[in-house]
Amino acid sequence: MTSRVEALQTFKRDGRIVIVGASLAGLRAAESLRDEGFTGSLTMIGDETAEPYDRPPLSKQVLTGWVPATGTTLPRRRDVDAQWLLGTPATGLDLADNVVRLADGREVPFDRMLISTGVRARPWPVAAEAALTGVFVVRTREDAEGLQQAIAAGPKRVLIIGAGFTGSEIASICRERDIAVTVAELGSGPLVGALGAMIGEIAADMQLANGVDLRCGVKVTQLEGDAQGRFRRAHFSDGSTVDADVAVVALGGIRNTEWLRDSGLAIGPWGVACDSGCRAFDLNGLVTDDIFVAGDVARCPHPIYEYRFISLEHWANAVEQAEIAAHNMVNLQADRWPHLAIPTFWSIQFGVNIKSVGVPTFADEVIVAQGSVSEHRFVAAYGYKGRVTAAVTFNNAKWLDHYRKLIEAAAPFPPAQPTPDQPADAKPMPVDFPGPLLLSQDATVVVTGHDPSERRVTAVRP
């Protein structure tokens, strides 16, 4: 045992850690490693040239022009004393020699590494159309700056392709500036893929009430340019067209795993699979000792959700998972922490503050448990096989903590006891996600403890 403790002490003092992906998760992991007492060498590798910056404002305060695109640099919690290799994407990982290969040919050796390469915007599938002037995605600082200028120039109409959170937020900002907006969504309504049909209907009402030309159940088939290569018209699958000078492609993200293709790690379209302690799995499903994963690119089993692998593109998840990964990178097995935090998410659009806790897609029923849908102030609770698995609030976020505890405790769904603000006609409805319904298993667990060090799972057998 002593030798294992000594080896850890030596590693914490003189070891080499490489973090690939220098955004939110990478930065927070680096800071946590230093907090944990790691004094060895730390190398931060990133494909963007900028210091780590915050992305949620890019589809909000940056687009309104309130905050400049360069103004979202992440605050530093502490000095991380790292070597920064920015603007040099990693292109490969050799697990036999523990080396990261960079695009410029350099090789960076490590004892342990963290993968936090995140997600990039899914581009418009036709490259020539994507290249038209006036066609944007929003993921990076440069993307947001370009779109902000295009919006500030007062376009006659903005077309938004995809009514997820990012697309809906951008539509909201355009309407605030009284710019005509068409939103095209393949699904039955905005936010349906994340929050289900009931919320989708409410979100659609919000868009229509704010003057959005919302077109659901249609696909954009072509972006047409003029002779100068400027976007001017979109064609839809129903044969209609819309003339606009700006198109925003908001079709979600692609996980940045291509550089790991030959690494032998368990990668796929949903990211790099890892255990709840953030250790990466290899292709055979064996857990690795020295490779850790955190943030949007991680795909991690959650006991609350029947040990399903969950991929999250949430700000808070990136921070929490990075801290767990960092802790586990410099601790022995017995002291490791599981990443059991319940996911949280927020969005602001059309004057409504939307927040969620849990995994709304992991549900078969939904009920408006508190408040009023017509006033856009309510809590919707989601249930799966008779237990609470998620909650979404519209302008009612103060209650989220309570619902988080219900999720952690596998509390019965629908919530049995009334509240003073319970709607008179509250009753569970099918959640109605576009995808196939999730499979069922009977075993369930609860999360106990509140701090990372004490948070543990207890099995509950009915």
Added chain:
Amino acid sequence: MTMTQTPDTLHRILDYANRADPYPLYAELRKTPVARQEDGSYVISTYRELTDILHNPHLSSDIRNLARPMAAADGRATPAFINLDPPEHDRMRRMAMRHFGPPHTPGLVDGMRPDLTAIVSGLIDDLADKTQIDIVDDFAYPFPVTVICHLLGVPREDEPRFHQWVNAIIDAIDYDAKTDPPEKLSNGEQARKDIHAYLGGLLEPRHGKPGDDLLSRLANEDGPDGRMTDEEIISTANLLLIAGHETTVNLITNGMLTLLRHPQHLQRLRNEPDLIVPLVEELLRYEPPVHIIPWRAAYSDIAIADTVIPKGSQIMLMLASGSRDPDRFHDPDRFDPDRRDNQHLGFGSGIHLCFGGPLARLETQIALTELVRRLDKPRLVADPPPYRPSPVLRGPIHLHVEQG
């Protein structure tokens, strides 16, 4: 075992003899985080259970949801939002907040900084020649009262009148039929009527006359939620007048007392004025002005810890005990302005989180910084000082200090 009864501990906490130091009794109380009392009410004293229940939508602030009506309750008047549940609570608080804080009035409190500093400086100027000071009467009382009067639009010269009423109302908050004379209750009721009539008289002429004070703004409100009724405006103004009056006085006084008991921190604050921000947070944890939320009601059955509190039960929340819970705060009985992760219950938590908290913070930061900077070698005359009667809004009635 949460069903264990702790009547004796609670009675000792409420007993005036223990006002100066209720903290050892809180520690005793915390052995039973959710304690059922003989009368069927429940006392909650641990941090985790307090934050759980403060965020629980089944916890009601409306006395009409109590199975047994309370003596001190005034069932006729329009309740202020502190005594309401959503959605009425949310609507009234939102309408009041429109004129007090973000998002509609984000700069108000910070914009008061020069005025607050001027009031504080003026009060301390008057203390310069005195060797004997009462921190309460000479400073901690006149300062926030001047501020809240100005904010609401209540004439400062009426202070002697509403001071009497506020005292009578606060005395009646913890009325106990077994031990208290009935006048305590009837005086409180009469004071409510008097203050209601007084505020009504101030409100009446403000209709149709836009002005900067809160009464004028509420009287002429034209926001998305419409306008409060006159009764709602009066109950809101009444709430803010009492709350803005009493709690900040205690916070500032408790702060000066705590600094005089910890001279090393007093000296540090002189040298490092920036220390005041975490110091006031620690003060809110260590010696908060509101010790107890004397009652809330179970709107429906509430499962907490391993207890189910039945619908209609009265629930007493021991906030000051929660802020001293060793399961949440390391070395909780130590005053430590450098404490990190200090999520105290000094302003409560959840939807009823203190409305005036940002103002109280700034007032106390400025008050303590200036007192420490300008008083000449201040020393406590009596420790402990004499306390006000209330175990709920707890603080010294006088704090005599010598200087020079």
